[in-house]
Amino acid sequence: MRRALAALLLAGLCTAALAARDPQDSEGSAEPPGLPRFPGFHIDSSQHRDFGEFRFTTTQRAVDDPEAGDAKEGRYWFADYILNDGARQPSALELVRNHENAAKQASGALVFRSPASGGQQSAVYRLARPEGGERWVQIDIQNDGFRYQVHLLDVGAMAQTLEFSTAQMRDALRQGGRVALHGILFETGKATIRPESKPQLDEVAALLKQDGALKLMVEGHTDNTGQPQANLQLSRRRAEAVVQHLTAQGVAPARLRAEGWGDGAPVAANRTEQGRAQNRRVVLVRF
Structure with a gap:
């Protein structure tokens, strides 16, 4: 799993057809690009915006005050994963370590981790994209690994769609x-x-x-x-x-x-x- 994550984490903007689907995935849902899910989970909901903002939890203060997070703008993806019935439940630490190892092997790094015992745990990673710019990933883990959400953002300016009057x-x-x-x-x-x-x-x-x-x-x-x-x-x-x-x-x-x-x-x-x-x-x- 770690090698698969590392190989795909910065593979570019892959389509949903390339991602491993699950029969329980919600209709129309899709993986964030280049970030395959942990085995045994299905997508409860997902979204994508060509230009959006997300505040990453990069400091202890931001754990309690989301407005204190590090705001990034660019192409944004979100996916909410829930464990399938009968599947092995990973620990929150296992989920964090898998993503952390994948980030390291892709020349990225852990920016901040919030190990709230018994509550939501978060980890934020920053990676350099081969074509230039940065990719930020935040994983929020609930119920000690029963559910987790991924926020992924490729930093960039809003595309100017009105080129000519x-x-x-x-x-x-x-x-x-x-x-x-x-x-x-x-x-x-x-x-x-x-x-x-x-x-x-x-x-x-x-x-x-x-x-x-x-x-x-x-x-x-x-x-x-x-x-x-x-x-x-x-x-x-x-x-x-x-x-x-x-x-x-x-x-x-x-x-x-x-x-x-x-x-x-x-x-x-x-x-x-x-x-x-x-x-x-x-x-x-x-x-």
């Missing part, structure tokens, strides 16, 4: 005939548009309504994660999803086309997450 897109299309948007985001491996994309999509719809003669080709582009043919199909579906969203806002379908380029037209190296993020984009091309 209506006027800026209009100028870019007039000058160069195209504009690349990184603020239209999709669920990983899917063509489902994420809610935080709405501000940018609203600006695109407003642009089309202001200029009744404007026609746009919507191009989808991916990074090189996965197979090229699958990426090509995914990029096409994402472009079609954008077209469908715009037509639902009242834009005539004849003014829009969808095209997918997959990973065939990168604008940055795919060796880093920053480069891959640049390659994942929607491009509007005037026709």
Whole structure:
């Protein structure tokens, strides 16, 4: 178990499909990224926010006053685990030591531990992420290991989803005939548009309504994660999803086309997450 935790703790943002599921997991629940659960537990509830804040219990004062904790901002995950019927119950110390050893083997460290005998016990770990930045993990243990919660946060600034205003897109299309948007985001491996994309999509719809003669080709582009043919199909579906969203806002379908380029037209190296993020984009091309 310790080796498995160490190998996966900083493995990047893994999907729920890669995590070991349990038949008792609540519907729609998911593991925090790269942090497999202790054997014999199921997820009672979970949540994920692309940008959130959590105050980590990093001092003795924060044990009694959560507002005294160390506040971090970034991508946030939470999971609440409960022991399955008939499964072996680990001690609170065993849970702490497993996570502590995994953190150490991933060049991380224990920041603070609160061993409240008979009550909730907490441990906080800080790790350096290979792509840069920090990952913070807090484990809260209740009933001497019968239940535990994990808070995981990748420190980072809020992504700016509104890259271009209506006027800026209009100028870019007039000058160069195209504009690349990184603020239209999709669920990983899917063509489902994420809610935080709405501000940018609203600006695109407003642009089309202001200029009744404007026609746009919507191009989808991916990074090189996965197979090229699958990426090509995914990029096409994402472009079609954008077209469908715009037509639902009242834009005539004849003014829009969808095209997918997959990973065939990168604008940055795919060796880093920053480069891959640049390659994942929607491009509007005037026709």
